[in-house]
Amino acid sequence: MASILPVFRRSMRESWRSLLGWTIGIAGVLFLYLPLYPSIGASDQMKQLIDSLPEQLVDTLGYNQITSGAGYTEATFYGLMGFLLLTIAAVMWGSSLAAAEESGRAELDLAHGIGRGSYALETALSVLMRLLWLGVFAGLVIWALNGPAELDLEPARIVGASAGLVGLAFLTASAALFAGALTGRRMWATGVGAGIAVVGYILQAVAKQSSDLEWLNAVSPYAWVYHRSPLAEGVDEGGLALTWALALALTAASALALRARDLRG
Numbered sequence: 001m002a003s004i005l006p007v008f009r010r011s012m013r014e015s016w017r018s019l020l021g022w023t024i025g026i027a028g029v030l031f032l033y034l035p036l037y038p039s040i041g042a043s044d045q046m047k048q049l050i051d052s053l054p055e056q057l058v059d060t061l062g063y064n065q066i067t068s069g070a071g072y073t074e075a076t077f078y079g080l081m082g083f084l085l086l087t088i089a090a091v092m093w094g095s096s097l098a099a100a101e102e103s104g105r106a107e108l109d110l111a112h113g114i115g116r117g118s119y120a121l122e123t124a125l126s127v128l129m130r131l132l133w134l135g136v137f138a139g140l141v142i143w144a145l146n147g148p149a150e151l152d153l154e155p156a157r158i159v160g161a162s163a164g165l166v167g168l169a170f171l172t173a174s175a176a177l178f179a180g181a182l183t184g185r186r187m188w189a190t191g192v193g194a195g196i197a198v199v200g201y202i203l204q205a206v207a208k209q210s211s212d213l214e215w216l217n218a219v220s221p222y223a224w225v226y227h228r229s230p231l232a233e234g235v236d237e238g239g240l241a242l243t244w245a246l247a248l249a250l251t252a253a254s255a256l257a258l259r260a261r262d263l264r265g
Contacts (some may be wrong), residue, residue, distance in 0.1 A: 002250055005058060005122055005125070006114065006122075006225050007109065007114060007118070007122035007123060008123075008125050008126045008128070008129075009121055011020075011096070011123065011126035011222075012126050012129065012130075012237040015055055015093075015126070016129065019133065019134075021145075022085065022089050022130075022134055022147050023137055023154050024087055024136060026085060026134060026138050026141070027137075027141060029077065029081045029082070029085065029203065030077060030138065030141045030142060030145065031141075031145075033076040033081070034072075034073065034077070034142065034149045034151065035145065035148065035149050037069060037072050037073075037150060037151060038149065038150045043230070048232075050101065051096065053169075054060050065229060065232060067154045067239050068152075068232065069146075069149070069150065069151030069153055070088075070151070070152075070153060070157070070227065070229060070231035070232035071232060072151070072230075072237060073142065073151055073153065073231055074161070074226075074229055074230070074232075075233050076160050077138070077142070077231075078162075078164075078165055078226075078230065078231070079226055080155040082138060082165055083165065083168065083169075083197075083201075083222075085134075086131060086134060086135070086165060086166070086168070086169035087168075087169060087194070087197040088168065088210040089130070089131070089134065089169070089194065090127070090172040090173035090176070090197075091168040091172060091173070091176055091190055091197070092132060092192050093126075093127040093130060093131075093173055094125060094127055094172065094173030094174065094175070094176030094180070094189060094193045095122045095175045095176050095180055095189040095190045095193065096127075096180075096188040097119075097120060097177050097180040097181055097189070097254070097258075098176075098179070098180030098181075098183070098184055098185055098186040098188070099180075099186045099189075100123075101184045102184065102185065102186055103182070106119065115259075116255070116258045116259045117255035117256070117259050118255075119258065120177065120181055120257075120258045121254075121255050121256045122252075123177065124173075124174065124177055124251045124254060127170070127177070127227040128170055128171045129253070131166050131169045131170050131173065132166055134166070134169075135162045135163070135165055135166035135169075136162065138162060138165070139158050139159060139161075139162035142158055143155055143158055146158075148264065149212070153231055154231075156234075157230060157235070158231070159234075160207070160230050160234060160235030160240070161230035161231050161235060163235065163240060164225035164226070164230050164240055164243070165225075167225065167240060167244045167247060168197070168221060168222065168225055168243060169197065170178045170244070170247045171193075171221055171243055171244075171246055171247040171250070172193045172196050172197045173193065173247075174246075174247045174248070174250035174251045174254065175192050175193050175196040175250055176189040176190065176193025176194075177189070177250065177254040178190055178192070178250045178251075178253065178254045178257060179191070179192035179193070180254075181252075181254040181255070181257040181258040182257045182261075184261075194245075196221065197222075197225050199220075200220045200221040200222035200223070200258040201222045202218045203217070203220035203222070203223065204216070204217060204222045204226065204227070207220065207223060221243055221246070224236065224238075224239030224240070224242050224243050225239055225240060225243055228259040
């Protein structure tokens with residue numbers, strides 16, 4: 001395994017079927033929801049339905065702006081289904097480092113002269129490339145449907161929203177990578193990765209229930225990206241930078257953690 005980036009190359013080669021499946025899933029969600037906007041999102045019936053729901057529930061689900069193309073796209077995809085799909089993929093892929101250690105594959109790879117730090121970083125790079133592909137693909141599909149679905153979205157804001165979605169997913173994946181590198185157990189990697197995403201979503205939802213709880217947005221990665229609508233108002237550059245910075249910091253910590261302990265088969 002003396003080639004350049006052997007772990008990254010192998011990971012990408014072995015995961016193409018999984019990546020294809022996630023790509024098809026995202027396409028299916030987008031083609032299912034977005035073309036319905038002219039008949040559902042902007043209809044009088046939808047407005048009446050939203051008005052009949054509790055205000056706290058409407059705010060939590062992001063339905064307060066669902067009658068606009070930007071609000072509809074964010075409520076159905078970026079803030080919900082897209083976030084869910086990329087989070088699941090991120091947890092699965094981010095747990096691969098611990099899975100390789102549990103199966104004994106990591107120990108075998110390292111015996112061929114691959115450094116532990118490189119092993120962790122190449123694994124993280126393969127996860128990032130797959131998440132970037134899903135984010136770019138989703139953005140392109142939304143851009144293609146922008147006119148036919150009458151969403152009236154600004155292309156630059158689609159880019160910003162996609163960058164935020166991928167950043168949140170990579171933060172989840174890097175948390176799973178770090179937990180896996182620290183413990184060598186897939187159970188911990190999966191739990192930490194999923195926990196970061198779930199807790200962040202819950203904190204942001206709770207913060208919307210009362211002005212006294214808005215401080216929770218400061219500790220919610222989900223709120224860093226979505227406390228204001230990326231599609232309607234533009235992504236929060238500070239929150240986006242913080243999300244990516246924390247994800248990269250956890251990636252670096254994963255390399256250090258793997259180097260600092262003995263592997264467990």
